[in-house]
Amino acid sequence: MRKAGIALCLWGGQLLAGAAYAQEFPVKPIRIVVGPGPDIIARVFGQKFSEAWGHQTIVEQRPGGGGTIATEMVAKAPPDGYTLLLSSAAYTINAVLQPGPYDLVRDFASIALCATSPFILSVHPSVPAKSVKELITLAKSKPGQLVYSSSGNGTPPHLAGEMFKTMAKVDILHVPYKYATPALIDVVSGQVQIMFPIMSISLPQVQSGKLRGLGVSTRERTRLAPQIPTIAESGLPGYEIIGWNGLIAPAKTPGAVVNKLNAEIQRHLKTSELVQRLAQSSYDPAGDRNSPEQFTEFVRAEIVKFARLVKESGAKID
Numbered sequence: 001m002r003k004a005g006i007a008l009c010l011w012g013g014q015l016l017a018g019a020a021y022a023q024e025f026p027v028k029p030i031r032i033v034v035g036p037g038p039d040i041i042a043r044v045f046g047q048k049f050s051e052a053w054g055h056q057t058i059v060e061q062r063p064g065g066g067g068t069i070a071t072e073m074v075a076k077a078p079p080d081g082y083t084l085l086l087s088s089a090a091y092t093i094n095a096v097l098q099p100g101p102y103d104l105v106r107d108f109a110s111i112a113l114c115a116t117s118p119f120i121l122s123v124h125p126s127v128p129a130k131s132v133k134e135l136i137t138l139a140k141s142k143p144g145q146l147v148y149s150s151s152g153n154g155t156p157p158h159l160a161g162e163m164f165k166t167m168a169k170v171d172i173l174h175v176p177y178k179y180a181t182p183a184l185i186d187v188v189s190g191q192v193q194i195m196f197p198i199m200s201i202s203l204p205q206v207q208s209g210k211l212r213g214l215g216v217s218t219r220e221r222t223r224l225a226p227q228i229p230t231i232a233e234s235g236l237p238g239y240e241i242i243g244w245n246g247l248i249a250p251a252k253t254p255g256a257v258v259n260k261l262n263a264e265i266q267r268h269l270k271t272s273e274l275v276q277r278l279a280q281s282s283y284d285p286a287g288d289r290n291s292p293e294q295f296t297e298f299v300r301a302e303i304v305k306f307a308r309l310v311k312e313s314g315a316k317i318d
Contacts, residue, residue, distance in 0.1 A: 133235030
């Protein structure tokens with residue numbers, strides 16, 4: 001009984017210390033480390049942190065190693081809430097295709113999902129398909145003859161294409177590029193027929209008529225382009241893959257600090273000013289169900305989904 005009482009006192013003391021620490025947090029600049037992909041979400045929310053707490057938020061790009069450099073930097077940082085990682089779909093894919101020494105769930109504390117963005121199944125206007133269903137029919141009539149480009153092996157647009165191939169049971173050829181821009185340029189020019197680019201680079205091309213958008217990759221239509229149906233409703237039921245960004249911290253970051261960061265993110269996600277700013281960069285705000293625990297479960301589910309997809313499709317990095 002005495003040992004239990006001592007343990008209870010220690011636990012209570014830790015809770016009080018954590019709460020006091022969170023009340024004072026932050027007392028110095030916060031750093032958000034960005035690996036692969038754009039840093040716009042880090043800058044948007046970093047600015048909001050700075051405005052709310054009066055301390056500068058520094059956004060630091062560490063794109064090398066497919067995210068391993070950024071991951072290692074944050075995992076090894078003090079668990080005090082001052083060093084955060086902008087996580088994305090790329091990290092959950094890497095957890096399957098090229099797992100590193102750090103586990104995205106075990107070695108990090110989830111804070112909040114910040115924003116999402118669909119990929120658009122886009123085709124050159126010369127492709128005789130006006131819907132996802134028609135594209136599937138066309139691909140089945142020409143096995144191995146249609147080509148889709150991506151921003152590289154193991155990237156979200158690559159896995160979006162592999163999901164399409166696997167679920168539709170079609171044979172289309174994947175051509176990886178080093179970056180998204182040249183991959184998109186070759187679709188616009190007609191050298192490649194298909195791509196699954198993120199909305200920020202594909203929507204302007206669709207709106208100008210240079211590409212035909214057959215469907216968005218999210219479960220529901222996006223408010224950013226409500227006229228474009230989902231891939232699921234346009235011919236491939238159950239299809240879903242999203243681009244997303246969220247913030248995570250080193251494991252053992254005090255729960256009170258994690259909750260304070262989460263609350264600040266949630267507060268801004270409900271403002272029309274932030275929603276409009278996200279829309280300008282082709283992002284949708286994260287939904288209401290966005291506690292640290294729910295974000296952890298989201299990440300786990302993404303890893304499971306990609307593990308299944310890689311097994312079924314045989315997708316590889318090389």
